[in-house]
Amino acid sequence: MLNLNDMAVFTKVVEAGSFTGAARLLGLPKSTVSRKVAQLEEELGVRLLERTTRALKLTEIGATYFENCLRIVSEAEEANLSVARMRATPRGRLRITAPTEFGSLYLGEVVAEYLRRYPQVQIEVELGNRVVDLIEEGFDLALRAGVLPDSSLMARKLASESVFICASPAYLAAKGKPQTPDDLSGHEMILSPASPRSHLKLLSEQGEMTSVAIRGNLRVNSLAMARDAAVAGQGLVALPEMICWEDLQKGRLLIALEGWAPPGSGIHAVYPSPRHLSAKVKSFIDFLQEKLTPPPWKRI
Structure with a gap:
């Protein structure tokens, strides 16, 4: 040859x-x-x-x-x-998957500004809370919230966030405010992606870890719906800071359990490999981190 x-x-x-x-x-x-x-x-x-x-x-x-x-x-x-x-130069199609709530709240403005800066890129965003197989389904990048499972994928943390046990002022006035983690078992708990099981892990400000039993007659797969139900007085709810910070600021929700909270999590960019990372993927991750520094939920 x-x-x-x-x-x-x-x-x-x-x-x-x-x-x-x-x-x-x-x-x-x-x-x-x-x-x-x-x-x-x-x-x-x-x-x-x-x-x-x-x-x-x-x-x-x-x-x-x-x-x-x-x-x-x-x-x-x-x-x-x-x-x-x-x-x-960033160019070509960029396929992104992201959690529904995070995408709905924060991605629209970021994507629009990114496309103004890099007009040769075409972006497709799929919002959903399932864990997508990036390689099998042809995605360039996943944005994931919470604690990441072990995998062969690369991850870059874009922002950190706390998780709080919250409730409406009306609910706490009627049912009382829990004083210890064990008190949660006597309250109605809205079960959501942040607290999907019958037990909830809590971490104290001093670093002590415990697990408490929780119960509730409402289970949803949307953090936004869980928040709205809590604002309406349905019960206690575990919510990431990015979902509830505005409600806490305006008094629609209050932190129900002082000194204890579910372990903090964050927003991560997940991608298959750092080798030969394309300009479109790298530039979007860099741009998003720039827009999340500090995160909107920390600017209060």
Whole structure:
């Protein structure tokens, strides 16, 4: 099989008019240049150059071959340049998956601003709370909230957030405020992605960990719906800071359990591999981290 590098060396020899000149242009020893052209002639079974002590001259076959080589080498160089340009400049389709609540609250404005900065990128966002198989389903990037499961994927933390046990002022006035983790078992708990099971792990401000039994007659798969139900007085709820910070600020919700909270989590960018990370993925992760520093839920 013919070597494209040998063809490129041949074109440089013809353009330079000598093996010495081509060697200087290519940064190779003259002997290497001469050997590569000889190998090319041997593989083709023809003589491409007539060599004299004073000059090189293309044979008739060599002249035709040179024109074809020049076109092929130019196209190969252009292909390499196009890859380099794509690596340097964000462009192409970027497929992202993100949690419904985070995407609805924070991604729209970020994506619009990113596209103004990088107009050669086309973005597709799929919002949902299922864990997507990035490689199998063809996604470039996942944004995930909470504690990440062990996996072979790479992850970069974009923002941290606390999780609180909250309730409405009306609920706490009617049912009383829990004083210890064990008191939670006597309260109605809204079960959600932040507290999906019958037991809830809590961490004290001093670093002590405990697990308490919880119960509730409302279970939802949406943090936003769990928050709204808590505001309406349905019961206690565990909520990430990004979901409840505005309600806490405006008094629609209160922190129901002081000194204890579910372990904090965060927002992560997850992607298959850091090797050959495309410009569109890297630039979007960098841009999103810029917009989440500090996070909107920390700006109060």
